[in-house]
Amino acid sequence: MSEAIANQPLGNASAPGTTSSLLQVDSLRTVFRQGRREVKAVDGVSFSVARGETLAIVGESGSGKSVTAMSLLRLIPSPPGEIIDGDVFFDGRNLLDMTEDELRDIRGNEIAMIFQEPMTSLNPVLTVRQQLAEPMRVHHKVKEEDIEARCLDLLRQVRIPDPETRLDAYPHQFSGGMRQRVMIAMALACEPRLLIADEPTTALDVTVQAQILELLKDLTRQHGSSMILITHDLGVVARYADRINVMYAGRVVESGTALEIFEQPRHPYTLGLINSMPRLDASEKARLIPIEGQPPDLGNLPPGCPFSPRCPFAVDQCRREDPPLEPYQGQHLKACWVNVDE
Amino acid sequence: MTTETTPAAVTTRATTTPPLRERLGDNKVLGFIGRLIKQRPMGAFGAAICILLLLTGIFANVIAPEGYNHINPIDRLKPPSAEYWLGTDQLGRDLFARIVHGAQLSVIVAFAATTLSIVISAVIGITSGYFGGRFDMASQRVVDGWMCFPDLIILIVAVSVLGPGTWQVILILGLLFGISGSRIVRSSVLSVKQNIYIHAAQSMGASTLRILVMHILPNVMAPIIVLFTTRLAAVILAESGLSFLGLGIPPPAPSWGGMLSLDGRSYMFQAPWLAIVPGVALTIAVFGINMFGDALRDILDPRMKGAGSGRYVAAVRRDRPSSMRPAGGKAQ
Numbered sequence: 001m002s003e004a005i006a007n008q009p010l011g012n013a014s015a016p017g018t019t020s021s022l023l024q025v026d027s028l029r030t031v032f033r034q035g036r037r038e039v040k041a042v043d044g045v046s047f048s049v050a051r052g053e054t055l056a057i058v059g060e061s062g063s064g065k066s067v068t069a070m071s072l073l074r075l076i077p078s079p080p081g082e083i084i085d086g087d088v089f090f091d092g093r094n095l096l097d098m099t100e101d102e103l104r105d106i107r108g109n110e111i112a113m114i115f116q117e118p119m120t121s122l123n124p125v126l127t128v129r130q131q132l133a134e135p136m137r138v139h140h141k142v143k144e145e146d147i148e149a150r151c152l153d154l155l156r157q158v159r160i161p162d163p164e165t166r167l168d169a170y171p172h173q174f175s176g177g178m179r180q181r182v183m184i185a186m187a188l189a190c191e192p193r194l195l196i197a198d199e200p201t202t203a204l205d206v207t208v209q210a211q212i213l214e215l216l217k218d219l220t221r222q223h224g225s226s227m228i229l230i231t232h233d234l235g236v237v238a239r240y241a242d243r244i245n246v247m248y249a250g251r252v253v254e255s256g257t258a259l260e261i262f263e264q265p266r267h268p269y270t271l272g273l274i275n276s277m278p279r280l281d282a283s284e285k286a287r288l289i290p291i292e293g294q295p296p297d298l299g300n301l302p303p304g305c306p307f308s309p310r311c312p313f314a315v316d317q318c319r320r321e322d323p324p325l326e327p328y329q330g331q332h333l334k335a336c337w338v339n340v341d342e
Numbered sequence: 343m344t345t346e347t348t349p350a351a352v353t354t355r356a357t358t359t360p361p362l363r364e365r366l367g368d369n370k371v372l373g374f375i376g377r378l379i380k381q382r383p384m385g386a387f388g389a390a391i392c393i394l395l396l397l398t399g400i401f402a403n404v405i406a407p408e409g410y411n412h413i414n415p416i417d418r419l420k421p422p423s424a425e426y427w428l429g430t431d432q433l434g435r436d437l438f439a440r441i442v443h444g445a446q447l448s449v450i451v452a453f454a455a456t457t458l459s460i461v462i463s464a465v466i467g468i469t470s471g472y473f474g475g476r477f478d479m480a481s482q483r484v485v486d487g488w489m490c491f492p493d494l495i496i497l498i499v500a501v502s503v504l505g506p507g508t509w510q511v512i513l514i515l516g517l518l519f520g521i522s523g524s525r526i527v528r529s530s531v532l533s534v535k536q537n538i539y540i541h542a543a544q545s546m547g548a549s550t551l552r553i554l555v556m557h558i559l560p561n562v563m564a565p566i567i568v569l570f571t572t573r574l575a576a577v578i579l580a581e582s583g584l585s586f587l588g589l590g591i592p593p594p595a596p597s598w599g600g601m602l603s604l605d606g607r608s609y610m611f612q613a614p615w616l617a618i619v620p621g622v623a624l625t626i627a628v629f630g631i632n633m634f635g636d637a638l639r640d641i642l643d644p645r646m647k648g649a650g651s652g653r654y655v656a657a658v659r660r661d662r663p664s665s666m667r668p669a670g671g672k673a674q
Contacts, residue, residue, distance in 0.1 A: 075544055079475070108546030115545075121538040125560040134556070135546045186546070 021048040022226050023072070023194055024072055028086035030064075030071045033079065039299040041067040041081075043250035045323070049194065054220065054227045054242030056258075058234060058273070062295050064250035066116075067232045069196050072228075073107055090194070109139040112187035115215075116199040118180035122171035128155075129167040135189040154185040160216060177208035181215070188219060194228045195220060201236065213240050234277050238262055243331075246270045249296050249306035252325055256332035266334040268311045305337070313338045377641055385637020391630025398442055399449030409606035410596040419613045429615045431605045437615065441623050444596040448578050448627065451508065451591075455515040455577045460570050462520025467527025468562070472535055482528075488521050493580075501589040508591050512566055515580055519573050524589020526569055530562040537561075564639055575628040582624055598624050 012192045030042040042064045070076050071083050072095065088095040090111065095103060107113075112135075115121040122131060132151045136142040142150050148167075152194045155163035158181040171179055180200060187195055191226045197216060201209035217240050220227045229241055237244055237258065246254040246269065254267035265271045272291035280287075293310035296302060302309050308318040317337045325335040362585040378388045398405065414434035422429045428437040470481045488496075497514060534540070535558065543553050544547040582599025584590030591597045593604060606617030 073545055075541065104547045104549060106547070107544070108548075113539050113542070113545040115542055117538050121542045123537075123539040123543075123557055123561070125563070126556070134543070134548065138547050138549075138552065183542070186542075 007124060022051045022091060023049040023228075024087075024089040025068075025072070026087040026089075028068065028071055028083070028088065030067050030076055030081060030083045032081045034299075037299045040250050040301070041298060042071055044086075045247070045252055046248070047245050047255065049226045049228060051193075051226055052224050053242045054217070054229055054240060056091070056229045056231060056237040057247055058231060058237055058244055059247035060295050062196075062298070064248040064298075065232075065247055066198050067250075068247070069113070069198050069228065069230055072196065073111060073113065074103060075113075080142045105139070108135045108187075108192070109141070109190045110192055111194045111196065112190070113189050114183050114195065114197040114200045116202050118176050118183055118203060121175075121183055122179055124171055127168050127170055128174075131171075132167075132182065132186055132189060135186055139190050139262075141190045143187060150189070154174060157184075157188065157219065158182070158185045160185075175202050177212065180204060180208075180212055184212070184216060184219070188223070190333040191223055191225075192223055195225055196230070197227060198230045199232070200229075201233075202231075209236070216240075227242050234273055245333050246273070249301060250298055251335065252333075253307065253336070254334045255325070256328075260329075260332045264332075266332065266340055267307075268313050268338070268340055269307050271340060272310075303334075313340055370476055374641065378637060382637035382640065383634045385641075388633025388635075388637065391626060392634050393447055395627050395630065396449060399446040402446040404444045406436070407444040408436065408439055410427070410440045410443035411435065411594045412439065415619045419609060419616075421613070422615060425456070427617050429613065431601075431613070431616055432609055435617055440601060441598070441619060444598045444601065444620065444623070445627075447595060447597055448581065451512055451515075451581045454512045454573050455519070455581075456570055456573045458512065458516025459518075459523055459573055459577075460566060461521035462517065463523035463527050463569060464559070464562075464566060466521065466524035468526065468531050468558055471528040471531030472550075472554060472558060478528075485524060493518055494525045497580075497584060498589060506589060506592045508595070511581055511584060511590050515577050515584075519577065519578075523569050523573065524672040526565055527562055530565045531558055534558055534561045568635060568639045569639060571631055574635070575631040578624065578627055578631075598669065 025048065026046050027044045028042055028046070029040070029044055032039040032041055041276060043067055045064070047055065057068065061066050067076065067081075072088050074083065074095065076083060083096060086096065089204050090106065095106065098106070109121060122128075129148070129151055132154060133147045136147055136150065137144075152163045155166060160166055160178060160181055166174075171182070174182065184200075193215070200216065201212050204212060213236060216227065216229075219225075229237070241258050244255070245252045246261065248266060248269050254261065254265065254270045261270060262274065265274055269291070272289070275289040276291060278288060292308060296306050296309070302319070304317075304319040304321055305311070305314070305323050308314040311318065315338060321337070323335045323337045325333050328334045375386075378389065403409075412435060414430070414436075417426065417430050417434040418432055420426050420430040420434075425434050426438065428441060430436055431440070445506040466481060466485070470478045477613065496518060500514045501510065504514070526643075540553060540557055543557050548556070579591055581597065585597040585599035586603035588600075588603070590599060593600055602617055602624075606620065609616050
């Protein structure tokens with residue numbers, strides 16, 4: 001079933017190393033083992049990120065977004081996790097074939113990550129200065145005597161007021177939004193070519209969310225870096241992403257530009273996500289339409305399309321055969337047997 | 343006019359900024375002592391005892407220049423007097439000199455054995471806790487096996503193999519306390535390594551060694567410091583215990599435990615000061631170290647660092663029982 005996805009040539013796929021895309025992920029599979037049970041957290045995911053592009057990965061909790069991101073840098077705790085199949089080409093080099101040392105050179109240097117929880121992703125016993133300097137020290141990017149100036153510069157870039165006095169502060173003296181700014185500054189310290197932001201604003205106030213996302217967008221634009229933005233918030237995606245991958249049960253169910261996904265969603269799940277989002281232009285009487293049911297148990301997927309039990313459009317074929325991710329229109333891909341028209 | 347005021351403003355700003363930083367630098371040491379006295383007066387008292395013990399150990403030869411083994415047979419078993427402040431023992435040796443030199447011995451043994459034990463605890467605990475899996479399984483079963491034997495049995499066997507002596511005692515006590523202490527370090531590592539900042543450090547390309555030293559170690563420092571201070575006192579007691587049994591540092595070395603057992607017990611009724619004085623010395627030393635250790639743990643916690651926030655956290659802690667109890671009681 002999932003082999004069908006793995007072998008399916010994608011519209012935007014081409015030979016690794018010769019593409020203009022910075023990152024090329026091919027049929028990535030990550031499983032977690034619990035005794036005899038095998039949870040397919042990422043089940044044959046393929047996508048690519050072009051230089052300077054922002055790709056959003058959208059889905060509910062447990063749809064495999066974060067595990068996909070972690071798998072890219074091989075940060076899956078093993079055991080119980082294991083990447084069992086697939087390729088991740090970064091600038092033509094396969095990250096999954098690299099030795100631990102080679103990969104360490106890439107982590108934080110060429111690909112940097114921002115985590116979900118700003119409250120706990122900074123080390124409480126180290127000063128902001130020590131933590132900001134760490135990626136530069138690890139990768140020997142900046143000379144020791146220039147590190148302080150660079151730290152100040154980074155704090156200014158992420159718009160932390162009065163950076164000179166903030167540099168020797170401890171994380172507990174910062175608010176959540178400020179900590180996330182520090183995390184962003186750390187991620188940008190070595191000017192990475194790809195930034196993976198794993199729900200960077202989930203834990204923050206709504207007012208701060210927009211600031212942080214604007215900042216991320218500005219900074220990636222300035223440096224010409226690509227970004228993978230992982231989120232469950234479609235509102236965030238609409239504004240900041242160039243392209244969108246919708247994930248469900250460990251696979252990509254729909255992929256297209258932000259406009260395509262919002263204007264013409266072609267997968268019932270995407271449609272459900274959009275319908276369950278509050279809109280300012282809807283009439284006051286209009287109610288949000290939730291997606292019924294629960295996400296499936298990844299250790300025990302239903303036969304056929306994993307979304308079929310919750311899908312209002314499901315036909316018999318959906319419950320028997322797993323739909324491959326196929327081009328619908330040009331670069332707009334969907335994994336659905338049914339033609340959903342609004 | 344305006345041209346005059348602007349440079350003045352600039353220069354005042356330029357001159358006020360650097361001293362602020364210097365003042366902050368001073369505050370770290372002064373502020374620490376200040377906070378110790380203010381928040382933990384017993385800790386400050388304990389610290390004073392520790393410093394006194396340390397100074398006595400270092401300057402033992404200055405305080406009691408005649409040495410711990412200067413025999414004066416005429417003045418045997420003299421009670422405390424102006425000449426012999428703490429009296430003399432059955433060989434006419436000045437008890438004060440022996441206590442002072444005993445402090446030196448205790449300090450040396452305590453620091454050497456405790457440092458050794460902490461290094462062993464940290465290395466076993468951090469590697470075992472961080473790497474987990476089979477390595478953790480194997481090393482923890484070895485620790486289990488070791489801890490199955492009563493300490494005294496291990497000590498007696500080790501001394502009978504190695505023979506009594508100062509470095510043997512240090513080695514054995516260091517190993518004994520180090521292996522059991524590794525459990526405490528390991529359990530803190532297990533909780534620390536779950537934190538996202540450890541994951542973030544990995545995602546940043548930090549090597550395993552760097553993560554262990556820069557991220558794990560500083561976060562388990564609080565239990566390690568507590569371990570250090572409690573072990574310091576325990577080692578002094580253990581060394582005395584060994585010497586009391588005749589398994590520690592052999593006479594004529596002035597071990598407090600040895601003095602208690604050999605001279606103290608034999609002449610308990612003729613010269614009670616021979617037992618009382620080393621006993622009191624031991625008690626004071628252990629008490630002081632424990633008090634200081636507790637205070638150190640509370641104050642070195644980085645979440646309490648920084649002048650303002652430190653006071654805030656302390657205030658919250660003090661408030662907590664009165665404000666939380668009624669709510670907690672109702673919830674239960």
